[in-house]
Amino acid sequence: MAAQPRDGARSRAERAALDLFTSRGFEHVTSDEVADSAGISRRTFFRYFATKADAVWGDFAGHVARLEQLLTATGDAGPVLATVCAAYVEVNDYPDAELPLLRERMQLILAEPALLAHSQLRFAEVDLVVARYVARRTGDTPTALVPRLVAATTRAAATTAFEAWLTDARTPLTQYLHQAFDEMAAGFPGLRR
Amino acid sequence: MAAQPRDGARSRAERAALDLFTSRGFEHVTSDEVADSAGISRRTFFRYFATKADAVWGDFAGHVARLEQLLTATGDAGPVLATVCAAYVEVNDYPDAELPLLRERMQLILAEPALLAHSQLRFAEVDLVVARYVARRTGDTPTALVPRLVAATTRAAATTAFEAWLTDARTPLTQYLHQAFDEMAAGFPGLRR
DNA sequence: ACGGTAATGGCACCCGGTGCCACCGACAAC
DNA sequence: GTTGTCGGTGGCACCGGGTGCCATTACCGT
Structure with a gap:
């Protein structure tokens, strides 16, 4: 063997x-x-x-690959930002059986300083995929401001949703993701005052 | 001596x-x-x-302290998100003489993988300051979703503005910052299609 | 049985980071 | 001037992450 x-x-x-x-x-x-x-x-x-x-990352490369597949599969249908957010939600829609493992992983990654630092390198792979998709849709280069901006902010929102989920798992992760993306896409309507 | x-x-x-x-x-x-x-x-x-x-970080702690001072100094006047963005812009409004040094620093931090990873730890200090401010304004705890979300996304936008500035310095940094924040605060109006 | 191939593990090495301690220059007290 | 203290300094040994190199081992096809 x-x-x-x-x-x-x-x-x-x-x-x-x-x-x-x-x-x-x-x-x-x-x-x-x-x-x-x-x-x-x-x-x-x-x-x-x-x-x-x-x-601690398991098959993260596969995760990124699935996200990329989701994005390329949607073609040019629907609004760009909403498509990215939907792909994020779908790729993070884990079956219940995998949730404990996911919690353990994310808890470590987001709470241990050394792992949090390292996470930047793995998440950069995600950013690249998202920026490429946005660039393809808008006709920009992947290094232009808007593609990078969408990648960076959606990823920040997703990470924040994970943090919220870790501190209170009574609400499902996908709901936190929706909430975070909705807030962001609407320009934080509650903070206009 | x-x-x-x-x-x-x-x-x-x-x-x-x-x-x-x-x-x-x-x-x-x-x-x-x-x-x-x-x-x-x-x-x-x-x-x-x-x-x-x-x-490579120079007096970053002082930088964070200035941001915090700016935020606490504004009191409760003006919309929350706009205040955060304005503080970001102001604290990053460097005199021309310091721009070459800033470029060198940020180029290293954002392009060298090990430094990019490390940056997460320093930027977390910034996030904390912003999240605390938003929490104070909204009445939430600093660990609630919205305060963290604002901190994470504004910081992501600022970092992206820096990246854009590094690739093309013909446009001043503050302008990239404004552009990034405006896009975000408006919910990426160009991507609705 | 045999040779090729690939995973394995031991070893020595480099480098980042730390605890410990001895040293030394500055300064105050006398 | 001598003495004592104090704080920055640097040498040293050590730990732990990571790597190159090489011998060994286990599987495989023939």
């Missing part, structure tokens, strides 16, 4: 990382401990994950 | 860091090199700056 990432070694490492980071804090757990706990060597751990921080 | 951060050692270190990082890339410069170049020891470098990344 070699030639493929052996057994469930990779997922064992992800679980071990999540558990250890959650219980003792990201900084107070060494990569050795995670590796040991997953039954692999430190060297192998760093072949699965580019950095210690990457061990 | 000791008892104060000796001579201009700290500012020499900042200059050395900026120069070296810009010319050779953040990751390819060791903290030893920066320290040597500033005529101090590595140990002393890390007493001036908590991390290698902090050496």
